[in-house]
Amino acid sequence: xxxxxxxxxxxxxxxxxxxxxxxxxxxxxxxxxxxxxxxxxxxxxxxxxxxxxxxxxxxxxxxxxxxxxxxxxxxxxxxxxxxxxxxxxxxxxxxxxxxxxxxxxxxxxxxxxxxxxxxxxxxxxxxx
Amino acid sequence: xxxxxxxxxxxxxxxxxxxxxxxxxxxxxxxxxxxxxxxxxxxxxxxxxxxxxxxxxxxxxxxxxxxxxxxxxxxxxxxxxxxxxxxxxxxxxxxxxxxxxxxxxxxxxxxxxxxxxxxxxxxxxxxxxxxxxxxxxxxxxxxxxx
Numbered sequence: 001x002x003x004x005x006x007x008x009x010x011x012x013x014x015x016x017x018x019x020x021x022x023x024x025x026x027x028x029x030x031x032x033x034x035x036x037x038x039x040x041x042x043x044x045x046x047x048x049x050x051x052x053x054x055x056x057x058x059x060x061x062x063x064x065x066x067x068x069x070x071x072x073x074x075x076x077x078x079x080x081x082x083x084x085x086x087x088x089x090x091x092x093x094x095x096x097x098x099x100x101x102x103x104x105x106x107x108x109x110x111x112x113x114x115x116x117x118x119x120x121x122x123x124x125x126x127x128x
Numbered sequence: 129x130x131x132x133x134x135x136x137x138x139x140x141x142x143x144x145x146x147x148x149x150x151x152x153x154x155x156x157x158x159x160x161x162x163x164x165x166x167x168x169x170x171x172x173x174x175x176x177x178x179x180x181x182x183x184x185x186x187x188x189x190x191x192x193x194x195x196x197x198x199x200x201x202x203x204x205x206x207x208x209x210x211x212x213x214x215x216x217x218x219x220x221x222x223x224x225x226x227x228x229x230x231x232x233x234x235x236x237x238x239x240x241x242x243x244x245x246x247x248x249x250x251x252x253x254x255x256x257x258x259x260x261x262x263x264x265x266x267x268x269x270x271x272x273x274x
Contacts, residue, residue, distance in 0.1 A: 008132075049248075049249050051166075051248055051249070052166035052168075053184060053185045053187075053248075054168075054182065054183060054184030054185060054196075055168040055170075055182065055183060056181060056182035056183075056184075056198070057170065057181055057182070058181070059179075059181050059200050059235075066182075068184060082165075115172070115179060116172075116177070117172060118169060118170060118171050118172045118179075119169070119170040119172070119179075119180075120167060120168070120169050120170075121167070121168045121169075121170065122165045122166070122167045122168075123165060123166045123167075123168070124165045
């Protein structure tokens, strides 16, 4: 085949095949990005480290929470807080610019919950 | 001449496809958060109502080696305070030193050290607890609450 096709033709075939596979891979990657961005945003990609470094709630009635978050990739993120205290659940969210420096965010919760049981504060950080 | 042009055009297409692949891969990886939800459990003593109100992970480099907790004591008494770090499967990665002793009514902040530093990116849940110990002498039994 090498003799029949010649060196240049063989090179063209190889480059074309490689280019087509690259294009298909690129398409798959970009399509995957779109579908993941529209989903929950919780994926196991090790490149970005979003860290929720701390939470704080009010002492008696939990109507707000302060969370400390950082991200290894600077950008605007949606920070959501889900609070469960006994049978009471509340929710709050905000958009914020995050960077590697820890950022404190005060988030209003609705409805408020009396702090009469251990409180569970779940924090989700996604790209809006 | 035509063959050379074809080779050149194909090579350019190859290089641009390669560059596009790299750009798309890097951009996709860099925009998506990698973390599942992070959960903080703030403990509350059922008898006295004394409770944790804040927990803050303290890092040395990339590792969590201490946690700062703030708690409210409603009834002056001896309490044990402790914190634990868990991964996304619920496995205990590290438990802090359990601190036990008398605390008067009011707000207190303490730093609880972990004997083993834990990579910050592996922490999915933080549990804190505060439990009353009826007499300070019971602290000698080294009670824990995690």
